[in-house]
Amino acid sequence: MKNNGMSIIVRTVTRFVYGLIILFGFYVIMHGHLSPGGGFQGGAVVASAFALLLVAFGSTGLKGRLNLHWLQTMEEVGALSFLALAFLGIGTAFFYNLFANSGGFLFGASVPTGSNAGVFAAGGLVPLMNWAVGLKVMTGIAAIVIIMLVGSRKEETE
Amino acid sequence: MTALTLHAPVLLIALPLLGAFATPLIGKLGKGARNTFVGLIVLAVAGLASLLAVSVFGAGGVPTVYELGGGTFTFPLSGGQVPIRILFEVDGMSAFMGLITALIALTSAFFSFSYWRERSGGDLYFSLFLLLTAGIFGMVMTGDMFNFFVFLEITSIAAASLVGFRVWRKQSQEAGFKVMAMYTLSGLFVLLAIGLLYGQYGHLNIAALANSLQGSLTDMIALGLLLTGLAMKAGAVPMHMWAPDAYGEAPAPMSAILVANSQASLYGLFRILFTLYGVTVSTGTMGWILIVLALLTIFVGVTMALIQSDLKRLVAFGAVSQIGYMLLGVGVGLAVMATKPEYGLVAMQGGIFHMLNDAACVGLLFFASGAVIRAAGTRDLNQMGGLGHQMKWTSIFFAIGAVALAGVPPFNGFASKFLIYEASFKLSPFLAVIAVLSSIMLLAVFVKAFQAAFLGPRSNASAHVSDPSPGMMVPMAALVLVIIVFGLFPGFFVDHIVTPAAKALWLGRDAYINAVLGG
Amino acid sequence: MNIGNLPFVVAALLVLFGLYTFLFKRNLIKLVIGITLIETGVNLFLVTLGYRTDGISPIYTFAPEAQKMVLPTPQALTLTSIVIGLATTALLLSFAVFIHRHYGTLDVRKVKELKG
Numbered sequence: 001m002k003n004n005g006m007s008i009i010v011r012t013v014t015r016f017v018y019g020l021i022i023l024f025g026f027y028v029i030m031h032g033h034l035s036p037g038g039g040f041q042g043g044a045v046v047a048s049a050f051a052l053l054l055v056a057f058g059s060t061g062l063k064g065r066l067n068l069h070w071l072q073t074m075e076e077v078g079a080l081s082f083l084a085l086a087f088l089g090i091g092t093a094f095f096y097n098l099f100a101n102s103g104g105f106l107f108g109a110s111v112p113t114g115s116n117a118g119v120f121a122a123g124g125l126v127p128l129m130n131w132a133v134g135l136k137v138m139t140g141i142a143a144i145v146i147i148m149l150v151g152s153r154k155e156e157t158e
Numbered sequence: 159m160t161a162l163t164l165h166a167p168v169l170l171i172a173l174p175l176l177g178a179f180a181t182p183l184i185g186k187l188g189k190g191a192r193n194t195f196v197g198l199i200v201l202a203v204a205g206l207a208s209l210l211a212v213s214v215f216g217a218g219g220v221p222t223v224y225e226l227g228g229g230t231f232t233f234p235l236s237g238g239q240v241p242i243r244i245l246f247e248v249d250g251m252s253a254f255m256g257l258i259t260a261l262i263a264l265t266s267a268f269f270s271f272s273y274w275r276e277r278s279g280g281d282l283y284f285s286l287f288l289l290l291t292a293g294i295f296g297m298v299m300t301g302d303m304f305n306f307f308v309f310l311e312i313t314s315i316a317a318a319s320l321v322g323f324r325v326w327r328k329q330s331q332e333a334g335f336k337v338m339a340m341y342t343l344s345g346l347f348v349l350l351a352i353g354l355l356y357g358q359y360g361h362l363n364i365a366a367l368a369n370s371l372q373g374s375l376t377d378m379i380a381l382g383l384l385l386t387g388l389a390m391k392a393g394a395v396p397m398h399m400w401a402p403d404a405y406g407e408a409p410a411p412m413s414a415i416l417v418a419n420s421q422a423s424l425y426g427l428f429r430i431l432f433t434l435y436g437v438t439v440s441t442g443t444m445g446w447i448l449i450v451l452a453l454l455t456i457f458v459g460v461t462m463a464l465i466q467s468d469l470k471r472l473v474a475f476g477a478v479s480q481i482g483y484m485l486l487g488v489g490v491g492l493a494v495m496a497t498k499p500e501y502g503l504v505a506m507q508g509g510i511f512h513m514l515n516d517a518a519c520v521g522l523l524f525f526a527s528g529a530v531i532r533a534a535g536t537r538d539l540n541q542m543g544g545l546g547h548q549m550k551w552t553s554i555f556f557a558i559g560a561v562a563l564a565g566v567p568p569f570n571g572f573a574s575k576f577l578i579y580e581a582s583f584k585l586s587p588f589l590a591v592i593a594v595l596s597s598i599m600l601l602a603v604f605v606k607a608f609q610a611a612f613l614g615p616r617s618n619a620s621a622h623v624s625d626p627s628p629g630m631m632v633p634m635a636a637l638v639l640v641i642i643v644f645g646l647f648p649g650f651f652v653d654h655i656v657t658p659a660a661k662a663l664w665l666g667r668d669a670y671i672n673a674v675l676g677g
Numbered sequence: 678m679n680i681g682n683l684p685f686v687v688a689a690l691l692v693l694f695g696l697y698t699f700l701f702k703r704n705l706i707k708l709v710i711g712i713t714l715i716e717t718g719v720n721l722f723l724v725t726l727g728y729r730t731d732g733i734s735p736i737y738t739f740a741p742e743a744q745k746m747v748l749p750t751p752q753a754l755t756l757t758s759i760v761i762g763l764a765t766t767a768l769l770l771s772f773a774v775f776i777h778r779h780y781g782t783l784d785v786r787k788v789k790e791l792k793g
């Protein structure tokens with residue numbers, strides 16, 4: 001085993017569960033404008049699946065599935081797309097919600113006031129920003145976890 | 159007002175932020191592309207800061223209000239409306255701080271291009287640098303307490319990462335941990351105070367809070383927490399333990415921007431004392447608290463600089479002591495704010511002008527000491543000596559920065575320190591005596607350091623040294639130019655940029671509130 | 678004592694415990710734990726500020742009509758503060774990792790290259 005990864009039980013359960021965790025994370029991001037949650041929370045849930053993989057299989061088990069270089073690039077892309085969305089409304093003001101109530105296909109539906117059943121197609125830029133933040137957070141936290149693991153492993157070998 | 163000026167407050171934050179996230183991507187194309195990109199960003203930021211300053215100073219004391227995600231309200235509000243969105247509010251003081259930050263960001267970015275050329279990790283270095291710049295601009299532009307906290311934490315994280323950037327040096331890891339711990343603690347004090355204020359008044363906007371502040375016991379506790387937290391982050395004695403470590407261990411150009419970061423916390427402190435609380439507290443008592451902090455900072459900073467043998471750490475303690483002069487000037491102004499005598503405004507002008515002068519002088523000193531340490535390969539003054547034979551220009555620049563910081567005419571440090579001496583003498587001669595004596599001691603410290611590093615016979619360290627490349631000389635020369643021009647024509651700058659900033663704090667509380675809530 | 682005040686007491690205790698840990702413990706990891714405790718206390722304080730007795734969560738999806746809602750702003754503030762706390766804790770811990778690599782210890786009394 002060479003202290004790399006955990007027992008067969010943990011690894012088998014992880015194989016079953018990690019896809020579901022990622023799916024749940026995406027659900028939380030997707031419904032961020034309607035229910036508790038959003039980009040950060042969903043992204044953290046997805047990243048926790050990566051952390052689980054890391055704990056169960058050790059750093060060798062994660063190789064080939066996640067590449068640190070790729071993670072960092074995607075983090076920058078997430079941050080940049082958030083900023084780009086914020087810049088979209090600069091004609092009025094920074095962060096101006098250009099798409100809200102526009103009637104367009106990009107979350108442009110208007111919402112009745114008061115209690116309602118939730119309109120998924122509403123919110124304008126907010127759901128898009130949730131996706132941008134979600135991308136940044138899931139890749140960012142995964143990168144932090146991997147870097148810390150690599151750092152602590154070096155220490156063990158020293 | 160053009161569209162660019164209108165959006166300047168937010169662009170000043172958004173552009174460096176964009177740069178911070180795009181730099182690692184553009185860095186994949188090569189160092190040249192990355193340096194060009196970072197250079198363009200800082201140049202654009204400097205242009206925007208100047209544009210904003212011209213517009214705000216031209217408006218005659220009426221602050222500019224910018225609503226994030228705007229389009230709903232027009233400012234000033236009318237008929238009892240309450241600001242609910244995040245606002246940026248730029249008055250004379252904010253625009254002035256923007257100028258300081260732009261000056262330091264511009265020079266340290268261009269200095270870094272040469273300084274960090276041979277080192278790896280430049281993409282992250284410039285990314286963190288731009289993030290720190292964005293955070294500082296955010297702190298000085300924002301008109302919202304919680305937003306202020308967020309930017310405070312952004313600067314904390316970026317600054318601590320830069321302090322510990324050289325992971326191969328064990329001292330910088332120690333300094334990085336210490337800095338991050340102190341910054342986090344100060345941030346939490348500020349957050350707790352914001353919670354106390356929000357719980358009472360239900361506002362986060364500074365103008366709306368200032369309008370409804372009662373001066374109750376809870377407000378006083380919040381003020382104490384804010385004062386402790388921000389003085390800690392500005393590096394005022396007795397909460398200064400992290401400051402010399404941070405300035406000393408950060409890469410040289412980043413030490414300069416860390417000083418700008420400390421000044422931004424000082425700005426936050428002044429904003430809270432003058433604009434948020436203002437007349438609702440006993441300004442005399444608060445002023446004297448600032449004065450005591452100031453005297454301690456000046457005295458401890460200078461005395462500790464006296465015993466250093468590490469060149470960078472010596473300059474770092476000099477930088478700590480200068481925070482005291484700013485606190486002294488503004489503290490005297492605050493102490494007499496209720497009666498508003500003539501010399502109160504002079505003290506404010508001195509303290510605020512000294513922020514700009516300190517940024518230029520300390521920036522120059524950090525650049526020069528970074529160049530010296532790079533060339534000599536040691537930080538220890540005892541092992542240097544005779545460097546001036548080959549490093550003529552660097553030694554001249556170091557000397558100019560040192561005498562300017564110590565307040566020798568005809569340089570800019572004298573111009574601002576003289577205003578501080580004059581005004582504090584009128585409040586109490588004792589203050590002026592301490593301030594003058596400490597300045598003389600600081601001069602002695604720098605003469606000692608200069609003599610140890612640059613004069614004397616050639617030593618081992620000075621065998622193969624030379625002046626740094628033009629890429630480092632030009633930013634230093636630019637700061638020297640600033641120092642000399644400000645020293646020769648202080649009247650012009652005091653009238654046109656310092657006085658509006660001082661008046662915005664000292665007299666501008668009502669204008670600040672009215673710009674949001676309406677008369 | 679009013680039971681509604683209990684969260685404030687807990688928040689104050691958390692902050693005090695955190696300050697005690699920060700000031701008197703000698704291990705770098707324990708210092709980080711102290712800071713995290715203070716942070717948790719402050720977050721609890723913030724989120725309690727927005728609580729209204731019998732309030733429901735401030736979301737209109739399937740919300741009962743005419744029901745009191747708790748304040749959403751402090752929740753947003755708390756969330757932001759948690760996010761920032763994540764970043765600071767990660768940074769502090771990575772400094773601790775590097776300090777351990779260089780000094781071979783986490784005892785603050787032995788990590789003292791910089792003083793005076």
